[in-house]
Amino acid sequence: MSIMTNAQETTDPRSAPGGTPGVTRATLRRNFWRGVWRVLRRKPSRMVGVVIVAGFAVMGVAGPLLYPDHLPRDDDALYAPPSLRHPFGTDFEGTDVLALVITGARYVLLTGLATAVITVALGTLIGLFAGFRRGRWDTVLMRVTDVNLAIPGLPLLLVLSTVWKFESPLEMGLVLGLLGWGGIARAVRSQTLSLRERGFIEAARGLGLPTTHIIGRELLPSMAPYIAMNMLIAVTGAVYAQVGLFFLGVLPFESNNWGVMLNLAVFNGGALTTAAALPYLMAPLLAILLLTLGIVLIVDAMDEIFNPRLREE
Amino acid sequence: MITGTGITKTFKQRGSVLGAREVRALREVDFAIEPGGAVSFIGESGCGKTTLGRIIAGLETYDSGEIVIDGVPMSGLGHRRRQPHFRRIQLIHQDPYSALNPTRTIHQTLEAPLALRAKQTGRSRSWVDARAEELLGLVGIDPGYVLPRYPHQLSGGMRQRVVIARALTMDPEVLVADEAVSMIDVSLRLGILGLLKDLRVRLGVGVLFITHDIATARYLGDDSELYVLYRGQVVEHGPTETVITRPVHPYTQSLLSATPVLHGLEKPGAERVVPTEALDPSRTDEGCLFAPRCQFATQLCTEQRPRLSHDGTTLQEHACFHPRTRSVIPTGTGTETEMGADTLADTGADMGARG
Amino acid sequence: MTANPTAPAVRVRGLTVVYKTPVGELPAVSNVDLTLAPGTITGVVGESGSGKSTLALCLLNAVQSPGRIAAGSVEIDGLGDVVELGGEELRRARGRHVGYVFQAAQNSLNPLKTIGKQLLDLGRSHGVEDLRALVRDAKDLLARMGMDGARVLDSYQHELSGGMRQRVGIMLALVLNAKVVVLDEPTTALDMITQATILRIVREVHDERGLTTLVITHDVGAVAEVADNLAVMYGGRVVEHGPVMEVLGSPRHPYTRGLIRAIPRLSGDISLARALPGRPPTLGTLPAAGCVFRERCDRRMDVCDTVEPVPLTRDGRTVACHAVDAAADVDANAAPGVAAGAADRTPTTARRKEYA
């Protein structure tokens, strides 16, 4: 009998039994990144997305270093039309618009990143905890989430901006993040509720594995594509929110950034009525659209990156 | 040794239109699993099999009754103190597709519980990898092939073997196999059944096997016991072979009659029993639970509930006022011997496949 | 066999279906010939991944991308070659001519609409004028299958048990009067008693309505209960095909033998039963030349590695295997035409009544 069972599903005879290759964490990680690369290459659009996002990242990190602290003004060329010297023309002071976009990227992107990290971290933590513990914790946390969702963001920011200058993008990110985690918490909670009924979570509990293991190693990876997608989308959301706030002039503008550019172009330059300030308006808009496009193109790959079945072909 | 006495469980469903509705999932179920023994529970879907399995594995609470694990009654213990005892009983999930985490390799899946086990027993880390290979060898799959792979890269049969190997990491005393073979291809079922039987012999692990397909219960070993569950009540209980070849309860007979006949290879039993209607769990609880579907029901059956007991004439216990043996299972037609002959002839070839 | 004069025949010829994979297009169904005689139930059995569902989808010309029908034809009497149909014509044929009960039909109903609503949607999409008559037919069919038609039509999917949903699936496949019906795994995930009920219903409705039916399953037992003919698939090929009693009673192809030997049974010597060794094939692991079954075959010969066996028909049974060919040549010289098990062949109609 014992021989019979062993003969049932003898696996690949070529790999000798017992000769286990060292499946270390390092190899797994290497395989993961190789898989990510494979997934990204699968569609050209994804590579385009990667290039765009990488470009913005470089802009955010190195942009301000490329230009002097105070951008040169050219009083002879106010609202200059696009030319070789100024691909997007100049602004009301004769400063190169491209330079403004590039140096303004850091504030915008840092805010976006900070917001995304905070929303996702808070949302995931609260959603996971509520869904996993259920019962009283769930009730309390979900009420808190409801309150979060009900907070009117714009009026609150209006009030805040009277006392707070938001000089650092991280401060801005913190506020936007604290305002925006509700949706993700809700979604993560419902995912957790359905996942915790799955066989493998139940099995882990039956084996007596610690809760940290169950949440960190079993639940979280299953939700990774979902969380990563939300994170990317949160970046664009934060960029829009923040640019919008500056554009409306809700926030005092101390520094140069895309929202400020839009505001000045429309309200000072009259870009909507005269053609002269049009490039000044279009440049930051284009930057925002391009960033969104890049992110959307990458989001498409998240499912495949985190699902081994899709990743390994 | 694990025993259960009078296990009762009622689910209260809230939110139904008619207010709270009660489902009596288990009614005073008694059972015992010897070390290395095999016990099967059979019944239609909704008869309480899964509920019982989950209770025995400590994943579900029960309303009344007592479970005794190795002499320790569980009812006296708080939740925390129970856990180490229930860890000795491992559940093998029905669905090998959802029982393994799709984002983790088999190595990762086995490593976590083994590391925990190593800590509990004061063993070194190097023991973990060796033990993982040993367990996979034990369930009949090649560790070198399986360990680095993800669940989706394995066949259903291999996955179920991995699930069994994972359950074995805790050195359990009993494996609870809930429909462990119904989701995998028929062609691979006997392999898993053979493995369970093998583990009984080699490791002394007890097996509690839950299924709606009685035929599979035969393959756990000659010494196995069979419990037939109907609407939460055990209606027949005895040695597996006896209950299958000489069933006395009409419900057992219905289950046996429903097993497909391999026409051409076997002839249907002469007295096949078909329930008069479909199972309706919300039916009245008066009298014999099976009476509404039983073609042999009498006045007595609708008035009183028969209790599970020996009547002295049969080897098995039953809960029926009118027990009678009926020939419901198929018989061979003779062509089988021819098939059997060459089966024997090629056993040798298969055995050579793996030394 | 009770050939019904109104039932259409289905002739599958040289059918090849390929799926696009990263390593190129691979065949899930390879050059399959299969005839469904009018008025019969044909069972297709095989392990997971053998191409059963793919073959069945071809009867509707419904293979989804990344798959496509690469070659062959599916002729249905009164409809023509389904492979050639397209657009509106094809959409109308589905449901009207060919009814399909999908694998896991238990879960394929819309959870947000009542069954009745889904029935009306089906009727409208096929331009049924008299919706009242449609509902009446549906109720009759449901009653025929032992259910309260009015109640079922008012129910949502989650209010029905697995067996009831399966019957609803069958009703939806039949209500437009399709004469060819395909059931993909109709009883998988159902318990034995419910399975027996569903199989009995399939058989009865088939006889009453004069259908040509194709039942797909990995469970030989389920097919044995209902089918007249049995086709065994492996690796996208039909390796054996013939009357069910004969195929089960004296299987010829080594795969069929292995499959039957692997069935857990209520009677007989359990020590003779054994699982099929090896793993079911997948698209990627199928060998390009020679016999697809050879890795798991106990009768493998040298020729099997290089030459793919062709299906040969002898006394009404088709087998594709070199070993069987060789044996038959010897047999033919000794005692022509004696098939084991043919002696106790009982008429199918008699057998059908047994479980009624």
Ligand SMILES: Nc1ncnc2c1ncn2[C@@H]1O[C@H](COP(=O)(O)OP(=O)(O)OP(=O)(O)O)[C@@H](O)[C@H]1O
């Ligand atoms: N969309 C698809 N893309 C790629 N390959 C596919 C696709 N659908 C099916 N296949 C492959 O085609 C082969 C036949 O699949 P099919 O679904 O017909 O099998 P089956 O016999 O019905 O199996 P089961 O019993 O699991 O339903 C399998 O190897 C399967 O992996």
Ligand SMILES: Nc1ncnc2c1ncn2[C@@H]1O[C@H](COP(=O)(O)OP(=O)(O)O)[C@@H](O)[C@H]1O
């Ligand atoms: N968590 C639950 N809540 C409410 N009812 C349940 C629950 N689990 C099971 N039941 C009910 O208990 C009965 C027995 O179920 P189960 O043990 O799953 O049966 P089986 O495994 O035999 O199919 C069924 O009527 C089922 O609907």
Ligand code: SF4
């Ligand atoms: S007690 Fe009566 S109703 Fe119940 S199973 Fe026996 S004969 Fe049938």
Ligand code: SF4
């Ligand atoms: S052709 Fe050869 S390998 Fe294939 S089934 Fe026949 S004997 Fe076996």
Ligand SMILES: [Mg+2]
């Ligand atoms: Mg169950």
Ligand SMILES: [Mg+2]
């Ligand atoms: Mg299928």
